[in-house]
Amino acid sequence: MHAHHxxxxxxxxxxxLGALAAATATLALVAGTLTSASATPVAQPATRTAKHTCEHRPPVAIAxxxxxxxxxxxxxxxxRRTARAEKKWHRAHCxxxxxxxxxxxxxxxxxxxxPYRYGAAGPTAFDCSGYTQWVFRHVGEALPHSSKAQVARTTRIAAKxxxxxxxxxxxxxGGVYHVGIYAGSGTxxxxxxxxxAVHRAKIWTGSVFYGRVK
Incomplete structure (x- = not known):
């Protein structure tokens, strides 16, 4: 009876015991795999060197x-100071x-x-520059008896x-050939x-420029 038991x-x-041995073998296999995996180096992404972007300039260049x-x-x-001075002078003199x-x-x-008479400068007859000379003499300004010479006694003024x-x-x-006195409204x-004879007329041409007696 005892022997049978x-x-x-x-x-x-x-x-x-067979099942235990199989489980032990499986654990050993898993442990070996993990050990092998941990021993294999992991590839790291390539590190790119940052481009130098310094914007500083040498002190000498900055200075x-x-x-x-x-x-x-x-x-x-x-x-600006010169422009103000010129503007002030222009207001005072021009x-x-x-x-x-x-x-x-x-x-x-x-x-x-x-009446018009060549070479006349008043008081009863005039040519163009003799007329402007006579008029300005009566307001205290001395002008030469020549249209071209009178240009030099004026400051050029824009039409506007x-x-x-x-x-x-x-x-x-050929240059300046006639002179008159601006009367306003294009006359x-x-x-x-x-x-x-002397009269007021509409300016008939665009070939004109303006001068203010200095």
Whole structure:
């Protein structure tokens, strides 16, 4: 009876020991795989060297740039100061006062109807520059008896800035050939040509420029 019991016990242990041995072998295999994997180096992504992007400049270059900027600012201030001074001078010397403008036109109109005569400078007959010379002499300005020479006694004025009392110079390819006194609204007082008299007329050509007596 006892011998039969031992035989049955050994018979039951056989399958258990086999299963245990199989499990042990499986664990050993898994452990070996893990060990092998941990020993294999992991590939690292290539590291790209960053491009040098320093924007700093040498101190000497910075100093030179700063110096240039300072000089430019100084020049700009001087230019503005000069422009203001020129504008002030222009207002004081080039723009006639209302009373002067009125007087110039009044004197110019006083000779309406006086005949043209070459070389005459008043008081009863005139050529073009003799007429402008006579008018301005009566408002205290001395002008030469020549249309071309009178240009030099004026400051050139843009058409948009012209004023009554300015001189109007007519010119062609040969230069200035006629002069009159701007009367406003695109008109001029002048002594035109032989056979005509001093009168106010519409400016008939675009070949003119304007001068303000200095």
């Amino acid at each position: 031992n035989s049955s016990t050994r018979h039951r242990r056989g399958p258990l 030179a740039t700063d110096e240039t900027d300072r000089e430019q600012r100084i020049r700009e201030r001087e230019d 723009q006639p006062k209302p009373t002067e403008t009125s007087k110039v036109l009044s004197v110019a109109a006083s000779k309406a109807g006086a 800035d012209r004023r009554a009392g300015d001189l109007v110079f007519f010119h062609n390819a 001029v007082w002048h002594a035109p040509r032989p056979g005509e």
